[in-house]
Amino acid sequence: MSQGSLVKRQFGRRARLALSPASAVKVDDQAPAARTLWNLLHAWWRMMPKERRTLTNADAAIRQARKDIDFLAVLPAQAAQAVLKTYFRAWKNCWDGRAAAPNFKGRFRTVMSVDIPQGRDLHVTRVHRRWGMVDIPKVGRVRFRWTKDLPVGRRADEENRITGARLVEDALGWHIAFRVQTLEATPAPHPGPEVGIDVGVTVPLALSDGTTYEHGEWLTDKEKATLLHLEQRAAQRKRHHKSGERTSRRLHHTYDRIAGLRAKAKRRALDWQHQTTTHIARTYGTVVVEALTITSMVKSAKGTIEEPGKNVAQKAGLNRSIHAEAWGRTVTLLAYKTARHGGTLVKAPAPGTSRRCSACGFTTPGSRESQAVFVCKNPDCGWSGNADHNRARNVLHLYRMGLALVPAAGRAVVRRAKRVKPTAAR
Known part of the structure; x- marks a missing residue:
């Protein structure tokens, strides 16, 4: 109203x-x-x-x-x-x-x-x-x-x-x-610049202008040691627990302490997300993020009995890391904070953004040599740089080309952005 x-x-x-x-x-x-x-x-x-x-x-x-x-x-x-x-x-x-x-x-x-x-x-x-x-x-x-x-x-x-x-x-x-x-x-339109954002596990947030937002461990070394000790104690006590038997008070107390430490880590992570998204919303007028389907990204690689999966343990560890970063919550916070400051949150399609060179615009196989380094295989270019920043610039380039998904009322609807001269995002 x-x-x-x-x-x-x-x-x-x-x-x-x-x-x-x-x-x-x-x-x-x-x-x-x-x-x-x-x-x-x-x-x-x-x-x-x-x-x-x-x-x-x-x-x-x-x-x-x-x-x-x-x-x-x-x-x-x-x-x-x-x-x-x-x-x-x-x-x-x-x-x-x-x-x-x-x-x-x-x-x-x-x-x-x-x-x-x-x-x-x-x-x-x-x-x-x-x-x-x-x-x-x-x-x-x-x-x-x-x-x-x-x-x-x-x-x-x-x-x-x-x-x-x-x-x-x-x-x-x-x-x-x-x-x-x-x-x-009613907030006035934000006069800040446009920026593309790439979310990741090693680097939580990488921006197209070269800025990165990183964080350390959510628990101290002493707290992590305590959490490991409590988890081992809970596993030991649960091993002696018979099926159908009422859970002991000691085991409940151990579970409560484990939940307390995990809640403390979650509270610290949420505080970092709030501070980071607030700074981004105040600095930039248009924020472009990837339209990721996180539920599909964190599916198990276990497979079936007929076709068992490969690298199941590694995929499970990656899934836990993705859940820990809470990418969806970051986008939700950015959505309402950019609106409060007069800005706009835009979602761009994710496929191909990690393999495209943001300098020449070519997509060649094998350009991403590692998780952190991107080297363009185009003989006329040869540009190299941080892979996360390269992907963030590609996300911004898709918005400038007019390919964007603008969230509205909690859902994403297709909306053509204003077309500009299709130059490479730098």
């Missing part, structure tokens, strides 16, 4: 909660209650005939269940209504072809969360430079880490306000994700 030169924007702000032991117990009770309510609702849906699967009947069933089952009463009524709305929205997404059909939520594979749909119930205040306070229904007043400014106090009005929140648990504890609505000025 837009109002003149202003545009309404909705986004999230996630912060870490500092729960007291008593508050943590209450939140730990609400999350399983929300999951159980979802499962009961799904069982009710499968049991009822089609003509009785209505929102009114489901609401009546939920109200009756919260009266009959004391365990569900710890969940606030508005959070229960949010579960109902989310469940019906999941079926609508399924019918529209946007998602698979909803199913039961398992105990261990489900992210524990509790929705707070009403923003007026939160009463968010800032009490310190680093801390804020928020009201959580049936929990009380809780501190949270203040990392981003929120529209509270005098800054809050009908157009700039917190519309709700969600409590989410991960391996590092409980967090609160605020839903924020603001009215901002």
Whole structure:
């Protein structure tokens, strides 16, 4: 929605909660209650005939269940209504072809969360430079880490306000994700230059102007040694675990520590991605990336019994490295950040970009001598340079030639870019 030169924007702000032991117990009770309510609702849906699967009947069933089952009463009524709305929205997404059909939520594979749909119930205040306070229904007043400014106090009005929140648990504890609505000025077109980006494993981001963005290991040597020790301990304890036997508390504790270290590495990787994509969005007006089909790139090379695959272990290691770099998340971050700064994100077709010479434009076999070096085999050229930067320049060249895929509403649609003189990208 837009109002003149202003545009309404909705986004999230996630912060870490500092729960007291008593508050943590209450939140730990609400999350399983929300999951159980979802499962009961799904069982009710499968049991009822089609003509009785209505929102009114489901609401009546939920109200009756919260009266009959004391365990569900710890969940606030508005959070229960949010579960109902989310469940019906999941079926609508399924019918529209946007998602698979909803199913039961398992105990261990489900992210524990509790929705707070009403923003007026939160009463968010800032009490310190680093801390804020928020009201959580049936929990009380809780501190949270203040990392981003929120529209509270005098800054809050009908157009700039917190519309709700969600409590989410991960391996590092409980967090609160605020839903924020603001009215901002429409960004002016970004005057920055165009740039092509090549994503990789050895060099995470290589730009067509010669810039590279690299990172080190996400865990320190001590943390990696601890993670290896915990994984070996978990494997040893699991070896003595009989099939069908209940998992011991020691093994669960080991799994929790492993998940904590992996979550810490993921948080550091996400922080690097946010800082890097923000700098790119502020610097460049048009960002061109490859239209990669990552799901096809990370398929297993195991093959079949009749035709077994080759180099299966090496391909599995490459797949893990691709997953660790999270190329899709990088493109997602670039998409909304370039739009916020008035820029444009464009996707160019990937085939052939690694074998084409960005200096003369010829594609000759064997030009990429190694993972890092490109040497043109054209006798009239002979150009050599970094293979990643060469591919990034080829990606930019495809955009300048008018071959581009511009993401729109989360999907890529073909759009012809403005044709310019077809010179080689340098």
